[in-house]
Amino acid sequence: MEHLESVVWPPEPIRTERLVLRGPEAGDRAAFVELLASPEVNTYLGGPRPRDELERELPEVPEQWPGSFVVDLDGAMIGQILLRRATGHRRPAAAGKADLGYLFLPHAWGFGYAAEACTAALGWLAAALPGEPVVLTTQSANTGSMRLAAKLGFTEVERFEAWGTEQWLGMYSPLTPSS
Numbered sequence: 336m337e338h339l340e341s342v343v344w345p346p347e348p349i350r351t352e353r354l355v356l357r358g359p360e361a362g363d364r365a366a367f368v369e370l371l372a373s374p375e376v377n378t379y380l381g382g383p384r385p386r387d388e389l390e391r392e393l394p395e396v397p398e399q400w401p402g403s404f405v406v407d408l409d410g411a412m413i414g415q416i417l418l419r420r421a422t423g424h425r426r427p428a429a430a431g432k433a434d435l436g437y438l439f440l441p442h443a444w445g446f447g448y449a450a451e452a453c454t455a456a457l458g459w460l461a462a463a464l465p466g467e468p469v470v471l472t473t474q475s476a477n478t479g480s481m482r483l484a485a486k487l488g489f490t491e492v493e494r495f496e497a498w499g500t501e502q503w504l505g506m507y508s509p510l511t512p513s514s
Contacts (some may be wrong), residue, residue: 342463344401351455354448356404356416359397363405366412366440367397375441379477381498406439406452413448414439416456421470426504428492429470433460435507436471437483444479450486457487461509469507474500 345358359367370376372386397405402418417436421429435457439449460467471489473480481503489505496502 342401345399346459346463349404349455349459351451353408354452354455355407356452356455356459357407358399359403359405359412361396363397363412364393364395367393367415370415370438370440373441376438379474379480380438402433404452404456406448408443408448412440413443414452416452418456418460418469426472426493426495428506429472429504432506433464433467433469434471435469449483453483453487457507457509466509468509471505471507473503475503476500 349356368386368389371384371389374383377383404416404418405412406414406416415438417438418433419436421432421434435453437449437453457469460469469489470492471484471487473484475481475494484503484505487507489507492504492506494501494503
């Protein structure tokens with residue numbers, strides 16, 4: 336079975352009804368700083384990073400690495416989708432599987448962009464690596480992320496304690512065509 340790391344990167348931009356998923360560009364740097372420094376975005380992710388630290392450390396052109404999509408709305412970055420191999424995961428059920436993560440700027444919340452972008456990214460992964468299972472971990476207190484996981488078709492595998500709070504681990508198993 337091919338692995339996520341073997342997929343040609345970056346792929347052609349993925350277009351949805353309203354969005355484009357693409358690799359990062361120099362013009363995205365300010366949005367990356369905002370995303371990582373936002374207290375709202377990072378409520379369930381250990382808190383925001385200091386803006387001055389991000390300004391110093393982020394490269395002028397954000398790094399392109401396999402599985403990292405910028406979510407673009409009308410030419411501006413509104414979020415990021417991450418699909419990466421779950422290595423060193425705290426839960427055996429997740430180890431080695433593709434791990435879906437997402438971050439969206441607060442002004443983009445509530446419009447269905449995360450569901451639209453995640454659906455497109457999962458569709459891309461299913462075409463690139465047919466049958467690849469995907470995991471998603473979120474704090475169970477993050478009701479928005481829990482709703483999105485359910486909407487995307489993730490089913491609960493387990494709940495566990497980590498970082499001082501209950502975490503939720505879900506699995507998405509794409510349908511594979513029968514032979």
